[in-house]
Amino acid sequence: MLGAIGLDERQESTYRALVAVGASDVVDLAHRLALPEPDTEEALRRLERQGLAAQSSSGTGRWVAASPAVALGALLTQHRHELERAELTAVLLAEEYRAEATEPAVHDLVEVVTGASAVAHRFFQLQLSATEEVRALVTAKPTAVNWIDHEAEARAADRGVAYRVVIEREVLSLPAAMTELATVLGRHERVRTTERVPTKLVIADRSLAMVPLTCRGTEPTALVVHASGLLDSLTGLFEAVWREGLPLRLGTDGTVTEGELPGPDTTDLEILSLLLAGMTDASVAKQLDLGLRTVQRRVRGLMELGGVTTRLQLGWHAYEKGWVARERQT
Structure with a gap:
């Protein structure tokens, strides 16, 4: 210590x-x-x-x-x-x-990282540099580099970094896949599945991304993309795949299931009502005797359920869906 x-x-x-x-x-x-x-x-x-x-x-x-x-x-x-x-x-x-x-030159917007250890180390750094969110696409194709660094992932999640991951459905049949998925879902990371993922991809916040450059007969190589139009395009690719995916959920018995998310429970609705009343996350946590991260995790889950990306949109969606009632004007 x-x-x-x-x-x-x-x-x-x-x-x-x-x-x-x-x-x-x-x-x-x-x-x-x-x-x-x-x-x-x-x-x-x-x-x-x-x-x-x-x-x-x-x-x-x-x-x-x-x-x-x-x-x-x-x-x-x-x-x-x-x-x-x-x-x-x-x-x-x-x-x-x-x-x-x-005014960076084009070659300054991308880095080419070569070698298994160099790619793995850069991937580790990328996850540790994230402060808000890590987004990832994971294919079932084996590579010389593990594109899921569980140590970096756990450390980032402990700092409050959110994770959104889309995996190919074939990944579910790989050895130890369910155990690993149960672990990440237990950390309240959000995981979806889809039939095919176009490429491996990792995005840290809105500043960095990594994609593999696969060439037969050569050592592992990856492209590190800095903030640019290319990074915006990769982010758009991720969001398109994310929208098509089905969420994975961790059951009370520890099993991982695939399907649509259930509706908000009583605690979710209490949190939402207090937030719409103008309370902060910390105040809501204290009021309901919950952890701050629990409140924030549940809010992210409500945003995912509503298919929205901001809290303002979540408020409108909550009214439209009848999750909370509009106050009558007097």
């Missing part, structure tokens, strides 16, 4: 043990940690350099832990400042890059 501020596993366990006992010599602490005494002493020396431990002023060879509130707080502040400086540097570099490419 403390790796984010520079402590390795041994240092963290040593510090935790020292906090628990208050003070200890190397022999007792090594016995408690089941570590060799030299390793324990080395961990203590490193903690000392980071201000987390000190030798007792009594000169008895005992070590004491520094106050977590003070010592860890200082390290957290230091690392927070380092992250802020890194973020500032990233912003400055991005501005410098844009200044040098205010």
